[in-house]
Amino acid sequence: MTTIDHCNQPGLRPYLDAKQEMLNQLDKVSKCELVGLEQLLNRILADDIHSPIDVPSFANSAMDGYALSASTLVADTPLTLIGASLAGHPFTGRVAAGECVRIMTGAALPLGADSVVMQENCHLDAQLVSVSGTVTSGQNVRFPAEDLAQGELVFSAGTRINARVLAVLSSLGLEQLYVYRPLTVALLSTGDELRSPGQLLGPGDIYDSNRIALRAMLHSLGVKVIDYGIIKDQPDLIRQALVKAASETDAIITSGGVSVGDADYIKQILEEVGRIGFWKLAIKPGKPFAFGQINDCPFFGLPGNPVSAAVTFHLLVRPALAKLAGETLAAPVTLPAKTLMAFKKTPGRMDFQRAIVSTQADGSLGVIAAGAQSSGVFSAMAQANCLLHLEQDRGDVAEGERVTLELIDGLYW
Ligand SMILES: Nc1nc2c(c(=O)[nH]1)N[C@H]1C(S)=C(S)[C@@H](COP(=O)(O)OP(=O)(O)OC[C@H]3O[C@@H](n4cnc5c(N)ncnc54)[C@H](O)[C@@H]3O)O[C@H]1N2
Numbered sequence: 303m304t305t306i307d308h309c310n311q312p313g314l315r316p317y318l319d320a321k322q323e324m325l326n327q328l329d330k331v332s333k334c335e336l337v338g339l340e341q342l343l344n345r346i347l348a349d350d351i352h353s354p355i356d357v358p359s360f361a362n363s364a365m366d367g368y369a370l371s372a373s374t375l376v377a378d379t380p381l382t383l384i385g386a387s388l389a390g391h392p393f394t395g396r397v398a399a400g401e402c403v404r405i406m407t408g409a410a411l412p413l414g415a416d417s418v419v420m421q422e423n424c425h426l427d428a429q430l431v432s433v434s435g436t437v438t439s440g441q442n443v444r445f446p447a448e449d450l451a452q453g454e455l456v457f458s459a460g461t462r463i464n465a466r467v468l469a470v471l472s473s474l475g476l477e478q479l480y481v482y483r484p485l486t487v488a489l490l491s492t493g494d495e496l497r498s499p500g501q502l503l504g505p506g507d508i509y510d511s512n513r514i515a516l517r518a519m520l521h522s523l524g525v526k527v528i529d530y531g532i533i534k535d536q537p538d539l540i541r542q543a544l545v546k547a548a549s550e551t552d553a554i555i556t557s558g559g560v561s562v563g564d565a566d567y568i569k570q571i572l573e574e575v576g577r578i579g580f581w582k583l584a585i586k587p588g589k590p591f592a593f594g595q596i597n598d599c600p601f602f603g604l605p606g607n608p609v610s611a612a613v614t615f616h617l618l619v620r621p622a623l624a625k626l627a628g629e630t631l632a633a634p635v636t637l638p639a640k641t642l643m644a645f646k647k648t649p650g651r652m653d654f655q656r657a658i659v660s661t662q663a664d665g666s667l668g669v670i671a672a673g674a675q676s677s678g679v680f681s682a683m684a685q686a687n688c689l690l691h692l693e694q695d696r697g698d699v700a701e702g703e704r705v706t707l708e709l710i711d712g713l714y715w
């Protein structure tokens with residue numbers, strides 16, 4: 303049985319439509335700059351990267367053992383050890399039939415050798431090496447260009463440089479690259495009730511957690527944040543802050559004041575000093591999210607409820623920032639899972655419920671709620687490792703139903 307949700311007015315904009323409309327209105331703003339390897343973490347590549355070299359650039363051993371020519375090996379005939387090849391110290395001679403060379407992992411394969419036998423399968427006695435088992439040509443050899451060939455496209459422009467990408471760039475010997483300038487984003491909270499952590503709370507006051515959470519998410523994404531702090535619910539102050547922010551930054555993110563309350567001024571001010579792209583989406587949490595522009599500066603008005611602010615940042619602001627920054631963002635990966643309990647869901651809005659997924663004894667994924675699903679309960683957001691994606695028109699979810707989820711562990715938040 304589903305109940306009527308009076309918050310689900312008709313005419314709310316479906317999530318994917320709104321997201322696409324928003325992305326269509328945004329262009330890359332970032333210029334590129336040449337940056338040294340040490341500073342590349344979390345930056346976005348401005349150029350395609352083609353490998354300047356073969357990786358590896360020479361045939362080398364994947365094991366510690368003995369290098370030999372498999373085709374000339376004679377059963378039960380020991381090989382004469384004629385030298386050693388160590389990483390960084392190649393053997394300069396040639397391996398002939400009946401000979402072998404001691405070789406270490408990563409060392410160059412000597413001329414004449416085509417395979418390596420790991421030392422556990424060899425017996426050394428007075429410079430004679432007996433090999434047990436069969437040996438095939440190419441065994442335990444890492445061939446030139448096996449990883450990357452010279453000229454091959456390694457990363458496309460738009461790739462975010464994480465530690466793994468950085469490792470590959472380093473392995474190519476690249477020390478400076480063109481990347482996009484980091485975005486500068488204005489961040490502000492609105493609300494008379496808000497105090498910064500560390501301040502005393504008066505009656506009806508709460509701590510401003512949205513700005514702290516959003517700032518942390520932005521920093522994780524490599525965005526420069528200009529923190530405009532807490533702005534009181536006074537239209538003049540909000541207007542001033544927004545106009546100033548629009549002249550100083552690449553995008554503006556606010557939280558609070560986007561709904562229909564007597565002190566919710568964001569939408570009205572956005573209409574005065576800029577233009578509204580859309581307001582109110584068929585999503586839960588995050589219904590009153592507002593998107594617009596002030597003098598070409600994109601504006602994202604996040605709802606004040608802390609879960610709504612975090613979830614709309616992820617669903618809408620994150621892809622928008624990627625577009626502005628020149629980053630190619632893959633579509634979110636979703637996984638099927640079985641519910642281990644029932645979930646309440648009212649038709650009308652696409653619901654992103656905070657949940658915990660775990661692997662069950664039979665290897666399948668099982669999911670439970672991370673706690674209460676109210677948009678004010680941020681502790682459940684902090685406990686969650688995934689968001690359940692519950693379609694707009696569906697109702698309650700029964701225990702044992704198959705649902706779709708998006709992992710959020712390990713993301714920027
Ligand atoms: N009559 C209606 N009322 C509401 C509707 C509606 O459609 N009709 N929508 C509800 C929904 S859904 C949401 S979400 C909220 C969003 O409201 P606002 O964006 O105007 O946010 P505020 O009213 O300013 O604050 C809501 C809530 O969040 C707390 N808050 C605000 N800022 C922060 C912050 N920086 N850190 C932590 N907590 C914050 C604030 O104290 C309120 O409790 O509107 C519903 N109402």
Ligand code: MOO
Pocket residue numbers: 585586587588589590605607610677
């Ligand atoms: O959409 Mo509000 O974010 O449900 O609480």
